[in-house]
Amino acid sequence: MDVLFALIFFISIGFVIYYSVKRSQYKTKEPETYNRVKNRVWYAALVALFAIGAGAGVIGFFSVIVLLSLGTIIYYIIKMIQTRKKDPVTYNKIKHRIWYAVLVFIISYIIVIVLPQPSSTTANHTNIAKVDSSKEKQEREKKKQADESSKKESESTAKEESESTKKESESIAKEESENTKKESESIAKESSESVKEESENNKREESIQKVNDEKANVESTKQASNVAAKAQSKKASNQQKQTVTTQRSTTNSGASQVTTGGATIIGNTKSKIYHVPGQAGYHMSSTNAITFQSEQEAQAAGYRKSLR
Structure with a gap:
């Protein structure tokens, strides 16, 4: 929480600086824009003060409101003196704002007085709690480092086992692939030889049949010639x-x-x-x-x- 309030404080201060610069640029050129920017400066300052007070606890928070309301009263008293004769309307508005600031100041001051102040025992307990928290934090960090170390070792062991298993499976797959390839090549070779042998037998039979057909044709032609001659x-x-x-x-x-x-x-x-x-x-x-x-x-x- 302290880090969060510190972050809000620094962001608010940044807005205060930014809008202060913008206000100086629009002071004479655009009065309306100047007023809007001025209000934003106040809003950013309020957020910064609230962040400081929240970081300091309940009493610190209302203490900041007391200081803020007191500063607001002083600021508007000065503005009221400046605009008393020049601008009666603005003078009345400022007078009402002074009363609001006084009311906030009184309420915040009463709360600060009524709330119990932190004692030295409470401060000691707070310091002890901070020390214990620091020790717990160190122990958590050590435990986290030990867990990370064991996790890395387990990951390394798992990785080595996975690699060895992968190599074994690849070797087995390679051997099976080679055996399958050899068997397929042997089967293909035998099939090719059988087909070749069958083709040669067919050719031989065709050649024999062709010779027989030629002989039969010659004999039939010869017989026909003899019959025709007779x-x-x-x-x-x-x-x-x-x-x-x-x-x-x-x-x-x-x-x-x-x-x-x-x-x-x-x-x-x-x-x-x-x-x-x-x-x-x-x-x-x-x-x-x-x-x-x-x-x-x-x-x-x-x-x-x-x-x-």
């Missing part, structure tokens, strides 16, 4: 036989018409029309005639059937 040879042989038979028939009969010679279809090489037995034109000149074994053979050779 069919062509047979066809040529049949045509030759038909031609020989036709020539013989023509020579023997001496007629101008062609015979089938065992074939049932006769085609005209100029008109590309073939005739079947029973149609008109079935017996035609041998110079334009060609024979077929079936209608399919004639149609395959590019001939169409006669409509008559």
Whole structure:
């Protein structure tokens, strides 16, 4: 509390000085502002005096009020003398203020007289209490320092344990990570090798299949060629036989018409029309005639059937 009242006192003194300077600046320029600043100076002075009195106790507080009211009475008596003839209105106001100050002075003075004064025993007790308070304060400080020291030691121990635990966990995590990495690399390598081997087997099988397919294609092509050659040879042989038979028939009969010679279809090489037995034109000149074994053979050779 003493520190608080001392702080209030110094702040009030600062305001007193500040407003005193401002008052001197506005004294002749702005009378209204001058009066406001003057009142603030008084307020700040009152707060400073109250702070002094409160710091000194109840008796000290009312003693300050006694002194303050006495000073106020003296000040207003001087102002009243100065304004008695010049400004009657202000004179009356000051006279009332003097009565207020006298009343405050009397009340404060009575309180100071009535209240018991502090004895020497009380002062001694106060001094003893201050000494005890100082010792308690020192003991509290020592205890606080001891607590801080133990707290720092515990924090240091906890920090060391935390660091060691952290290092161990990091080491374990690192080993597990390396083991996992090695296992994954081994699995990936085995998988890659198996995939590679499977791919090579597939390629080998594809190559074998391709060779087999090529062989089958060659054989099928060869067989088709043989079949086509046989069919062509047979066809040529049949045509030759038909031609020989036709020539013989023509020579023997001496007629101008062609015979089938065992074939049932006769085609005209100029008109590309073939005739079947029973149609008109079935017996035609041998110079334009060609024979077929079936209608399919004639149609395959590019001939169409006669409509008559």
